[in-house]
Amino acid sequence: MAVASGTCPSCGAPIEFGVGSSIAKVCEYCQATVCRSDRGLENLGKVAEIANVPSLIAVGDSGTLSGRAFTVMGRVQLDHGAGPWDEYYVTFDHGATWGWIAYAEGQWIVTSLAPGHAVPAYGSLAPEQDITLGELGSFRVSEVRQATIVSAEGELPAAVPPGAVRYYADCFGINNAYATLDYGDMEGGGYEVFAGSVIAETELQVTQAGPRSTERIKTKHIQCPNCGGEVPKLNGDRATRLGCPYCGAVSDITLQQVVAQQEKLMTTPDIPIGATGSFDGVNYICIAYMRRGSDYDGDHFSWEEYLLFSAGIGYRWLVKDEKSWVWSLPVNLAEVDMQGLPQHAGWSGKKYPIRNRSDATIEYVLGELYWKAAIGDRSQVLDFQKGVETLSREAGGGEVRWSYSANVPWAVVAEGFQLDVDGPGGEFIQAAGTGWNEGEDGELVSQVVVLIIILVLLLVCCNSCGGCGYRSSGVYFGGGYYGGK
C-alpha cells in the first residue's frame, strides 16, 4: 500500500513510497536515490554499493521495541574514516511516527525528530560540554564528529544526496536519555535535533524478517581476510573487527580488509575466548582479549582486558594487571559529577580523587570487537580512585568514555568461568584482590621467588630463541604481563 508512486527517473522501474514521512527512496534496480517533490520524482544520483555491515536487523524487518511496533523502512551507511556503520530509518506504531535506530556498544539508540530547540554552533561544541534542550532536559556531549553518507537502502526521511557529509554531536542525558544534534552539511546553518533513549538489546524483537536486499547468509563463522581461516562467530552479527587467532591479523569484518598485522599470540589467555560464565546471575561469553600498555616514568606497563558480552546488559570488561583482577562497566558520562575536575570526579554519591593520568595504547587484540579498534589506538586516561574502586575517563578519537571498576578476586572469576582456581589467572594475584603489597609476608616472598625464577628462565629462553618480539622493558608469561614497575 503505497502513499506515493511513480517511475524511477534513472531506469524507469516502479518506485513506491510506503509511508508519508519518506521523502526519498533508493531504487532497488539501479541504486539511484530518488527524491519526491512538487515537481515529481528527481534523481539525486547513484549510491555506492551497500556494505554488508554485520547487523541484527535489516530493511523490511518488523517487530517491537520496548513493546512498540516498528518497521525498518530504510538505512543509511555512514563512515568517518574507520569503516561504515548503519543507521536505520524506522516507522513506529504502523507508520504513525518515525525515527532512527542504531545499534552501538550492545544497546539500541532510538531517536526521533524533536523540533523547536536552540543548539550551540557546531564549532563551539566539545566532548563533555553540557547543553540544555528545553523540556527534554540537560545533556552532555560525548562525541563531536563528521561522517560521510556512503550508501543507503530503501526509503529515507530526507533527500540525502550520495556522498553528503554530515556534521553531528551525540549527547547523553540521565535515565538513558540520548540526543543527536544533526547539523547536516553545515551549509545554510540549518540543524535538526533528534532525541530519544538508549535501550537494552533484549527490548528489541524482530517478529517478521523482511525480504532482505543485501544477501545475508547466516554463517557460524567469520572468515579472516588475511589467512582465510574460519573463526567461530561468538557474538552473532554484532562485531565489527576481528583479531584472528590463526594468523594474528586484525581485520574489518564489513570491509573484509586487514587493518593491522600482529604476531600470533604466544600464550593462551587466562579466560579462553568463547568461554561462558555466570556472575550475579547474568550469563556472559568472553568474546575478545586485548592487551593495552602505557609508558610511565620511563617504564612500560601492560595489562590484559577481556571483553564479555551479555545480550541483556551489553558489554563488560574483566581487566588483569600485575596486581589484581578488576571488573569494569561503562558509566553514562551524563551521570558523572565533573565539577571537581581534574582533581576529583564524582559518581553515584561518591567522590573519587585523581590517582594518575596516562596514555593507553592497544598492543594486541584477539577475538571479536564491537568498535573499530586498531593496533596503536591511543587514549588519554584519567584514573580517579577511592579504595579499590576506580572511576576512569578515557578520551581519544573525538570521543570520551567513562567507566567504573572494582577489584574482583580471581577465585570469583575462576568460579564464574569454571576455570581452575590454581590456574595461571591466579598467579601473582592476591586471593582477595586487595593489592600486591597487602599480602602475607610469607606469601609475598614466595611469589617474588617464583617471579625471579620465571624471569631468569625467560631471559635464558629469549637469549636462545632470538627474541619473542616483546619489548625488553617487560616480560610476558603465563597469560600475565609484568611490567618493570
Ligand SMILES: [Zn+2]
Ligand atoms: Zn532506478
Ligand SMILES: [Zn+2]
Ligand atoms: Zn587469519
